[in-house]
Amino acid sequence: xxxxxxxxxxxxxxxxxxxxxxxxxxxxxxxxxxxxxxxxxxxxxxxxxxxxxxxxxxxxxxxxxxxxxxxxxxxxxxxxxxxxxxxxxxxxxxxxxxxxxxxxxxxxxxxxxxxxxxxxxxxxxxxxxxxxxxxxxxxxxxxxxxxxxxxxxxxxxxxxxxxxxxxxxxxxxxxxxxxxxxxxxxxxxxxxxxxxxxxxxxxxxxxxxxxxxxxxxxxxxxxxxxxxxxxxxxxxxxxxxxxxxxxxxxxxxxxxxxxxxxxxxxxxxxxxxxxxxxxxxxxxxxx
Numbered sequence: 001x002x003x004x005x006x007x008x009x010x011x012x013x014x015x016x017x018x019x020x021x022x023x024x025x026x027x028x029x030x031x032x033x034x035x036x037x038x039x040x041x042x043x044x045x046x047x048x049x050x051x052x053x054x055x056x057x058x059x060x061x062x063x064x065x066x067x068x069x070x071x072x073x074x075x076x077x078x079x080x081x082x083x084x085x086x087x088x089x090x091x092x093x094x095x096x097x098x099x100x101x102x103x104x105x106x107x108x109x110x111x112x113x114x115x116x117x118x119x120x121x122x123x124x125x126x127x128x129x130x131x132x133x134x135x136x137x138x139x140x141x142x143x144x145x146x147x148x149x150x151x152x153x154x155x156x157x158x159x160x161x162x163x164x165x166x167x168x169x170x171x172x173x174x175x176x177x178x179x180x181x182x183x184x185x186x187x188x189x190x191x192x193x194x195x196x197x198x199x200x201x202x203x204x205x206x207x208x209x210x211x212x213x214x215x216x217x218x219x220x221x222x223x224x225x226x227x228x229x230x231x232x233x234x235x236x237x238x239x240x241x242x243x244x245x246x247x248x249x250x251x252x253x254x255x256x257x258x259x260x261x262x263x264x265x266x267x268x269x270x271x272x273x274x275x276x277x278x279x280x281x282x283x284x285x286x287x
Contacts, residue, residue: 018040238274246266
């Protein structure tokens with residue numbers, strides 16, 4: 001099954017494919033361990049910064065090796081790549097999935113650039129899944145102390161979404177529906193009616209992606225999935241667990257210097273959070 005096949009299955013059955021970001025081998029190992037236990041597909045993301053740190057070709061090789069060794073459906077995504085040329089480099093490196101985020105550009109330029117990436121990706125490999133973004137997603141992938149207000153004009157307009165999807169021919173749309181990046185001082189309030197409106201306005205073969213899954217209350221996540229979200233991104237919550245567990249171990253074991261002794265408790269801590277998210281998204285026993 002291709003990644004797009006998994007998205008169609010998720011929409012049909014009422015669950016969401018988990019999208020989890022990595023910037024270390026330990027994060028990926030934790031994700032694979034949990035996915036194996038729970039029989040869940042995995043959509044693994046690298047932001048532009050994460051890809052530069054790890055190396056695009058190295059990420060592709062890592063994902064391929066875990067996929068071959070485990071038999072799990074694991075797919076690699078370029079998360080929020082902000083320009084056309086960078087997205088094309090991810091295609092050339094062998095990514096399974098491309099997220100081209102030109103949402104800060106004027107609408108017509110967003111269409112033009114996103115369409116160019118879709119055409120380039122499909123010319124190289126028709127199975128590559130391409131995502132575009134529409135709306136203004138505030139915040140950043142960290143714990144933020146300030147209150148972040150989402151303005152009505154930030155939100156994705158369903159009518160614009162129809163035009164955007166039709167003209168770009170994307171496989172996935174990332175709408176802004178009250179979500180934000182990272183964890184803010186205030187609790188997000190998803191516009192579930194807007195999610196449902198966008199969902200019924202688009203063809204079933206176009207997936208709806210919820211970015212900024214960290215910090216959103218569980219009940220809102222469940223309602224979003226019921227309304228048609230079938231791919232959910234989580235990054236910040238896993239980063240926080242990683243950092244907290246690492247600090248704890250190093251503080252309690254100041255003499256230990258061996259990475260393969262320091263990092264297993266960090267992996268174990270991340271596994272608990274990842275398991276929680278995979279169960280919440282409903283992707284358990286879907287393989």
